[in-house]
Amino acid sequence: MSHVLILGGDGYLGWPTAMHFSNKGYDVTVVDNYFRRDACKELDTGMLYPVPNFIERAKIWHEKTGKEIKVVIGNLTQAEVMRGLFDGNTEYSWCLNNKFTGIPETVVHYAEQPSAPYSLINYNYADITLVNNLRVTNNLMWALRDFSRDTHLIKIGTMGEYGTPNIDIEEGWIEIEHKGRKDKFLYPRQASSIYHTTKIMDTDLLWFGVRTWNLKVTDLMQGPVYGIETEESKIDERLRTIFNYDEIFGTVINRFITQAVIGYPLTVYGKGGQTRGYLNIKDTLQCVYKSSLSPAKPGQLNIFNQIMETFTVNQLAKKIHQIGIERNHEVKVNHLENPRKELEEHYYNPVFQGLSDIGVNPHYLTDQVVNEIFKIVEQFKKNIRKEVIFRGIKW
Amino acid sequence: MSHVLILGGDGYLGWPTAMHFSNKGYDVTVVDNYFRRDACKELDTGMLYPVPNFIERAKIWHEKTGKEIKVVIGNLTQAEVMRGLFDGNTEYSWCLNNKFTGIPETVVHYAEQPSAPYSLINYNYADITLVNNLRVTNNLMWALRDFSRDTHLIKIGTMGEYGTPNIDIEEGWIEIEHKGRKDKFLYPRQASSIYHTTKIMDTDLLWFGVRTWNLKVTDLMQGPVYGIETEESKIDERLRTIFNYDEIFGTVINRFITQAVIGYPLTVYGKGGQTRGYLNIKDTLQCVYKSSLSPAKPGQLNIFNQIMETFTVNQLAKKIHQIGIERNHEVKVNHLENPRKELEEHYYNPVFQGLSDIGVNPHYLTDQVVNEIFKIVEQFKKNIRKEVIFRGIKW
Numbered sequence: 001m002s003h004v005l006i007l008g009g010d011g012y013l014g015w016p017t018a019m020h021f022s023n024k025g026y027d028v029t030v031v032d033n034y035f036r037r038d039a040c041k042e043l044d045t046g047m048l049y050p051v052p053n054f055i056e057r058a059k060i061w062h063e064k065t066g067k068e069i070k071v072v073i074g075n076l077t078q079a080e081v082m083r084g085l086f087d088g089n090t091e092y093s094w095c096l097n098n099k100f101t102g103i104p105e106t107v108v109h110y111a112e113q114p115s116a117p118y119s120l121i122n123y124n125y126a127d128i129t130l131v132n133n134l135r136v137t138n139n140l141m142w143a144l145r146d147f148s149r150d151t152h153l154i155k156i157g158t159m160g161e162y163g164t165p166n167i168d169i170e171e172g173w174i175e176i177e178h179k180g181r182k183d184k185f186l187y188p189r190q191a192s193s194i195y196h197t198t199k200i201m202d203t204d205l206l207w208f209g210v211r212t213w214n215l216k217v218t219d220l221m222q223g224p225v226y227g228i229e230t231e232e233s234k235i236d237e238r239l240r241t242i243f244n245y246d247e248i249f250g251t252v253i254n255r256f257i258t259q260a261v262i263g264y265p266l267t268v269y270g271k272g273g274q275t276r277g278y279l280n281i282k283d284t285l286q287c288v289y290k291s292s293l294s295p296a297k298p299g300q301l302n303i304f305n306q307i308m309e310t311f312t313v314n315q316l317a318k319k320i321h322q323i324g325i326e327r328n329h330e331v332k333v334n335h336l337e338n339p340r341k342e343l344e345e346h347y348y349n350p351v352f353q354g355l356s357d358i359g360v361n362p363h364y365l366t367d368q369v370v371n372e373i374f375k376i377v378e379q380f381k382k383n384i385r386k387e388v389i390f391r392g393i394k395w
Numbered sequence: 396m397s398h399v400l401i402l403g404g405d406g407y408l409g410w411p412t413a414m415h416f417s418n419k420g421y422d423v424t425v426v427d428n429y430f431r432r433d434a435c436k437e438l439d440t441g442m443l444y445p446v447p448n449f450i451e452r453a454k455i456w457h458e459k460t461g462k463e464i465k466v467v468i469g470n471l472t473q474a475e476v477m478r479g480l481f482d483g484n485t486e487y488s489w490c491l492n493n494k495f496t497g498i499p500e501t502v503v504h505y506a507e508q509p510s511a512p513y514s515l516i517n518y519n520y521a522d523i524t525l526v527n528n529l530r531v532t533n534n535l536m537w538a539l540r541d542f543s544r545d546t547h548l549i550k551i552g553t554m555g556e557y558g559t560p561n562i563d564i565e566e567g568w569i570e571i572e573h574k575g576r577k578d579k580f581l582y583p584r585q586a587s588s589i590y591h592t593t594k595i596m597d598t599d600l601l602w603f604g605v606r607t608w609n610l611k612v613t614d615l616m617q618g619p620v621y622g623i624e625t626e627e628s629k630i631d632e633r634l635r636t637i638f639n640y641d642e643i644f645g646t647v648i649n650r651f652i653t654q655a656v657i658g659y660p661l662t663v664y665g666k667g668g669q670t671r672g673y674l675n676i677k678d679t680l681q682c683v684y685k686s687s688l689s690p691a692k693p694g695q696l697n698i699f700n701q702i703m704e705t706f707t708v709n710q711l712a713k714k715i716h717q718i719g720i721e722r723n724h725e726v727k728v729n730h731l732e733n734p735r736k737e738l739e740e741h742y743y744n745p746v747f748q749g750l751s752d753i754g755v756n757p758h759y760l761t762d763q764v765v766n767e768i769f770k771i772v773e774q775f776k777k778n779i780r781k782e783v784i785f786r787g788i789k790w
Contacts, residue, residue, distance in 0.1 A: 168573060
């Protein structure tokens with residue numbers, strides 16, 4: 001049986017990914033240090049509904065499906081915690097069978113501070129972001145080098161690494177012809193936050209490891225994810241993923257729907273012409289799963305642009321406004337002074353073909369999909385705290 | 396009077412730079428935490444001669460010239476140490492006048508772990524390198540953002556950021572035409588060590604700061620430096636810079652000359668066709684000084700390729716072999732199995748024009764210059780420890 005190790009397994013994407021692999025019959029080990037939950041507490045951000053703790057989640061999953069997800073509560077910036085997952089010295093915080101599952105065939109790396117505004121609150125949060133993200137990636141790279149160069153690493157990158165260049169965005173690589181000579185390079189990237197810059201750094205670091213030690217790495221350049229429910233969370237409501245709707249950890253579609261439900265004017269930053277690629281949380285799971293079936297070869301860094309369709313912020317606001325009105329909410333759209341330093345009108349033409357080529361079938365942001373998210377958010381309307389929605393973190 | 400702050404002021408380049416600015420009449424503050432000396436002790440690397448401690452150096456400088464270099468012994472990975480240098484809360488470890496000199500007009504940032512082999516000893520040294528280099532640069536960037544966006548930062552990068560691409564290496568930037576559209580990017584970089592990769596990360600981080608907060612940054616992509624003596628060190632032998640001749644902290648020309656003096660076969664890695672750009676330590680001082688006179692504008696990242704001429708490793712070995720023989724040393728050349736993962740034969744055509752354009756006049760690696768280095772190394776022949784020269788750190 002194949003063993004999948006999921007780093008950051010308690011987060012918005014980590015936990016649904018863990019259930020997804022477990023449901024397909026994989027041995028799954030998840031690791032997390034509650035970074036996200038602690039940050040939510042510290043920064044007083046809202047969660048749409050409470051979720052059971054990491055161990056409780058695994059127990060509920062077992063109770064409902066008979067399947068075991070082994071849980072390690074540990075901080076992966078500490079090398080010994082990371083290395084224990086490969087050399088067998090790990091101690092499970094919860095499991096049925098205490099025996100070491102063995103070296104994973106696939107590692108999915110979500111164990112990063114994932115928020116742009118968080119990384120720009122002040123110098124301290126910038127430091128936490130840089131050090132956490134680089135340390136975990138470095139520890140992981142060395143663990144693979146030292147214990148298992150055959151393990152396939154699937155690392156979640158971000159489309160934000162590319163920024164908004166005036167030329168087409170390729171899938172990770174570009175051939176440059178210059179003064180009559182040619183070479184192939186990582187696509188040159190410049191991001192618009194410190195968080196996104198750490199993802200550029202991750203890619204550069206892992207590319208070094210791939211070239212030097214023949215590691216096998218897939219880098220998924222993901223766009224903002226939306227949605228709540230996945231096939232596995234439907235088994236029991238308590239298995240639903242963490243859902244943030246605040247400016248720091250909430251992604252834009254999730255935020256807009258939450259705002260619509262409580263009559264808070266949708267917070268469009270500036271002109272709203274910012275174009276990005278988006279995907280349903282179900283497609284994150286699908287992309288990671290399909291990538292695990294088509295692993296990078298030794299010495300190969302596969303890069304896929306993990307988006308399914310592109311929208312401007314205005315298009316999203318318009319869609320959510322319309323559906324919100326149909327659902328009898330009082331929806332307004334507010335163009336706020338942009339707290340971010342970014343272009344509000346720009347060229348944007350990313351290629352996203354590789355994941356389709358390995359069998360991913362996109363879910364799109366249809367009215368039905370938006371309505372389904374609305375339905376769940378409406379259930380928890382009384383939990384939504386207006387005052388945490390916008391804080392105006394500027395950069 | 397202009398105030399220059401030198402971070403990493405105790406190192407191979409930091410201390411000579413401090414004396415150079417002081418000699419020209421600048422107010423100079425230097426900061427260091429003895430990282431380099433402590434690492435030399437820990438790893439048992441050799442130094443050609445002992446040097447006085449950081450405070451003693453400043454005292455000798457004052458005694459000989461009447462000029463004050465204020466010394467702060469502190470760890471710049473700690474944000475409060477960095478910020479104290481801008482908000483006046485710093486406590487000088489040595490100075491004549493205890494009053495805060497004020498916000499610097501120029502900061503020269505050398506405060507990094509500078510060795511490729513060090514960064515690849517094992518996962519722990521990789522971690523130290525990443526965390527030290529990124530943390531210091533991040534703390535510095537935020538201090539500039541928060542206290543003084545008008546201060547000009549001169550950051551020492553490395554030609555190693557570029558690697559050895561099959562197209563010409565431009566000075567930091569490249570215009571890419573792709574599918575009929577154009578944009579200008581940071582030149583795409585891929586380095587062949589973790590240390591060099593941290594310098595790519597530094598550049599990316601500072602480019603974010605420049606774009607976002609209109610910081611003024613010059614990034615000097617420096618090649619391996621050689622030499623000992625500078626105008627200022629001639630004032631008193633005790634003012635000479637730290638000189639390492641081991642594989643970890645010694646740079647190649649300095650290492651080869653030391654090897655020649657004790658009859659240790661010159662350690663050429665692999666075929667020796669590796670081509671790099673080199674410069675005399677006197678030119679490092681000149682380049683930094685001239686850059687300070689032509690500061691980047693707000694929102695501008697100036698990048699200069701800081702090399703004066705290029706050589707293959709074989710050309711260096713041949714030159715040092717010949718001069719060594721003339722000086723009656725028993726010199727041999729040994730082609731070792733390359734402990735590094737790098738191309739031993741490759742295209743290499745870097746542009747290096749920008750620094751000449753702002754007034755730098757190169758010193759070249761003439762026979763006279765090589766002879767002068769030989770002369771000093773010969774004086775300390777008895778200090779040279781054969782066993783620390785090569786350790787075979789591999790990657």
